[in-house]
Amino acid sequence: MTDPGDQTNKMAEIAGLAASLADRILEKHAAGTSIPPELFKMLVRAARILHDHSVPWPPSVEFVVMEVGRRVAEAQASGRAVVIDLPSDHDAAKR
Numbered sequence: 717m718t719d720p721g722d723q724t725n726k727m728a729e730i731a732g733l734a735a736s737l738a739d740r741i742l743e744k745h746a747a748g749t750s751i752p753p754e755l756f757k758m759l760v761r762a763a764r765i766l767h768d769h770s771v772p773w774p775p776s777v778e779f780v781v782m783e784v785g786r787r788v789a790e791a792q793a794s795g796r797a798v799v800i801d802l803p804s805d806h807d808a809a810k811r
Contacts (some may be wrong), residue, residue: 727771734762738776756784 737759744751763781766773773781791797 735774
């Protein structure tokens with residue numbers, strides 16, 4: 717039988733890793749460097765695990781995932797190519 721505390725600890729670790737990934741994406745964006753697709757895929761996978769376990773996303777994770785989703789939807793609706801440029805004011809995501 718699994719200890720409920722183990723599950724809580726695992727989810728806290730995944731939330732921390734997801735926040736680190738989101739922060740790294742925001743740092744790379746702010747520096748003007750390209751963001752490897754694998755980095756974003758890892759973030760999405762971590763966010764999905766958190767969502768599936770009803771664990772709230774850290775603010776930076778929510779910011780990156782929602783912003784990218786919004787921009788993809790806008791690009792698709794207008795028939796443009798999907799290129800994501802995150803806003804430079806991402807400090808609000810860390811609050």
